[in-house]
Amino acid sequence: MSKYEIQIREIVNMQGSITVLELARALSVSDQTIRRVVRPLVERGEIAKVHGALVSNRSPIDPPFMSRMSQNKLAKIAIARSLLDLIKDGDRIAIDTGSTSAFAAQALRERRYLTVVTNSAFVASTLSMVPGNNVSMAGTQLRHHDGASFDRSAFEIIERIHVDYALLSASLVDERKGFLVHEQCEVDMATAMLENSSKTIMAVDHSKFLPQNRKPSLKQPELKPGDYLLTDKPILRQFQHLTSSLDVVVAE
Amino acid sequence: MSKYEIQIREIVNMQGSITVLELARALSVSDQTIRRVVRPLVERGEIAKVHGALVSNRSPIDPPFMSRMSQNKLAKIAIARSLLDLIKDGDRIAIDTGSTSAFAAQALRERRYLTVVTNSAFVASTLSMVPGNNVSMAGTQLRHHDGASFDRSAFEIIERIHVDYALLSASLVDERKGFLVHEQCEVDMATAMLENSSKTIMAVDHSKFLPQNRKPSLKQPELKPGDYLLTDKPILRQFQHLTSSLDVVVAE
DNA sequence: CCTGAAATCAACAAAAATCAACAAAAACAT
């Protein structure tokens, strides 16, 4: 059994399909290697192969449409996978909204007996289906942008439940100002989650370190020393002062 | 099976229809290639083709993972589609939990400016993504069985919002006792929705009229004259006394 | 019923993906 098998299965099943070349690039190996390690997988019927690509044989229905829209799928899947090294069965976790969290929720279906509190209807729906989980949806009024709630009751519920980890994200990482998002309500929610958790996990893929068209301006709450930063490429020199006190996990 | 199949199915089902040329441009391949790879898809009946374009033959998008579990997919899709004849843009609607409602939510994505209140995280998540909708998730604690909430706050929210239609379902239709479900909390929720709506729509596929292994015993609240019954086969003689005062819609 | 525009089909050449075999590199044990 090759060391890539788990990753490949994960990626194929999450994405629904991927070309051999894309996968080769994603894992930084040659296309021939992909073909080789994939062969036993398709012989065992775990995934299907067509000329040029691999397709999941799990029902084609599975991948959530949110994920399809999103950029940097592979990076986010990698980050979601590395999250599984941190979160164990039975952990309690608060999860914010956003596509990174959507992938995280997908991955966390592998875990059992989680206590989850989230303001994202998508995350809540995904994880509530797992037997043994205890899922709380925080908030009532959902915004259509991402199906998340930021009303007063959302905050009340977040503040009522103390958890082991808060899983947060950001829209942009700025060299000077740190982790930024677009809206004040997101900052407030992140603050509430952070204050009611033992540790915070900030998940940002490498694209968040690059300049963007629509620039966010609001600063996420300060992380504590020992909090985690999950990303998919090594931190560049000019950002390292932001992450020096953090446990940086680089997914690959 | 071509590597484009998943994408094509996704796009066609998502959009409802698309021309061959548009699809060719979308995937940056030639129109000829589209025609070639589409041929097996329409032969297998997965999508339909007309001169110049492809059209989805399913409800607007692939049913969710819940549906794999669920029996009678086709019946439920048919019922969901006929629901679209009742519900118009801008309507306000309360939706209960269950697989019938999951399909209904999928179908209702065609409508805009809906006000939706539901105790199902799946329904909330699905409909909150539609731009223009106003979606409220009722309840906090989700049960893993179906991602629905029946806690006190769920009832408070249902009772706070008055809607045009309550969309309810049942597990079994009994010749003598009428519409039955398994749990008291479901009856309570149905009652709350019914009391805070102008009209009630009861959606039950024909299998609910047949005897079942796991027999439910609790009676749903009484429907009002003029309420709707949506089903997929004509009502048998012995059930007609239950439906005589109702508007019966038989989907096909 | 006829006609012109658009869509489809059939066939062939070009491009891309696959496979098999070998050599280099990495991992392993002795």
Added chain:
DNA sequence: ATGTTTTTGTTGATTTTTGTTGATTTCAGG
């Protein structure tokens, strides 16, 4: 260290897919 095993990348022959061309069919409007 040394030799062995395993894995990986490369090369070139083979197969599959794709785009193009031109002939044929379908559709809408007179």
